[in-house]
Amino acid sequence: MNKKNVLITGSTGLGASIAEVYAMNKYNVIMTYNSHEKEAKELEKKLKEQYNAEILCIKCDISKEDDIINLKNEIINKFNKLDVLINNAGIAIDTTFDMKTKDNFMKTLEVNLVGTFLMSKYFGELMFKQKEGNIINISSTNGIDTYYEYSLDYDASKAGIINLSHNLANHYAPYIRVNTVCPGWMNTPMNKELDKEYIEEECKKILLNRFADPIEIAKVIYFITSDDASYINDSVIRIDGGKKC
Numbered sequence: 001m002n003k004k005n006v007l008i009t010g011s012t013g014l015g016a017s018i019a020e021v022y023a024m025n026k027y028n029v030i031m032t033y034n035s036h037e038k039e040a041k042e043l044e045k046k047l048k049e050q051y052n053a054e055i056l057c058i059k060c061d062i063s064k065e066d067d068i069i070n071l072k073n074e075i076i077n078k079f080n081k082l083d084v085l086i087n088n089a090g091i092a093i094d095t096t097f098d099m100k101t102k103d104n105f106m107k108t109l110e111v112n113l114v115g116t117f118l119m120s121k122y123f124g125e126l127m128f129k130q131k132e133g134n135i136i137n138i139s140s141t142n143g144i145d146t147y148y149e150y151s152l153d154y155d156a157s158k159a160g161i162i163n164l165s166h167n168l169a170n171h172y173a174p175y176i177r178v179n180t181v182c183p184g185w186m187n188t189p190m191n192k193e194l195d196k197e198y199i200e201e202e203c204k205k206i207l208l209n210r211f212a213d214p215i216e217i218a219k220v221i222y223f224i225t226s227d228d229a230s231y232i233n234d235s236v237i238r239i240d241g242g243k244k245c
Helices: 014-024 037-051 065-079 102-130 149-172 196-203 214-225
Strands: 005-009 028-033 055-059 084-087 133-138 176-183 236-239
Touching: 005 014, 005 065, 005 102, 014 028, 014 037, 014 214, 028 037, 028 065, 037 055, 055 065, 065 102, 084 102, 102 133, 102 149, 102 176, 133 149, 133 214, 149 176, 176 214, 214 236
Parallel strands: 005 028, 005 084, 028 055, 084 133, 133 176, 176 236
Antiparallel strands: none
16 A cells, blocks of 8 residues: 655654654655754654654745745655645744834744745645645644734734635635644743743643643644544644633
């Protein structure tokens, strides 16, 4: 039986956990990176050794259309088809409102929102021709109702991803299922650098009283794209441990 192929943008933090879950479930895994080459190559080596999986690690700036076209051609040449696209890559430029610049705001939108659009456009076209496929767009609770002035550009981009996903689900029906996953706080390397007292205060707002391990989010993402979830479509799935009112 031919293995299925998954493409994951971003190979650190949540992206690394997503790649691992698909590798352990016998997928061919294509991962992209932009600025974290060392971490991406280390993950590629680990997954190959641990799961005897086919792993392809490719540099790609998802805000650049030419990079995405080249990525698509490389995947077609190597695997001929794609089964799952997970738009995970994103950036956050946290500053006070007074320090926010147009360049900061536009850069965040270009990567998080426009990048998701471009990836969904080029690889959605491929999967639509195949008459099957899955797209998972990673948004955030910041795009729903968890707002932070320091990350208002990030919040806006994540809200845009939710709206974009609904439109993509309509456009690619009935062949591609498009769903949005909105994680809350996670124990990613970036968040571990937060002030300890701040982490404690944020945990008090969560019913489970802790941040998620990225693997917990990754397992939900895998389930949504599996045959066991074949009727889940155009949904926004919030994974935040429960929010205290």
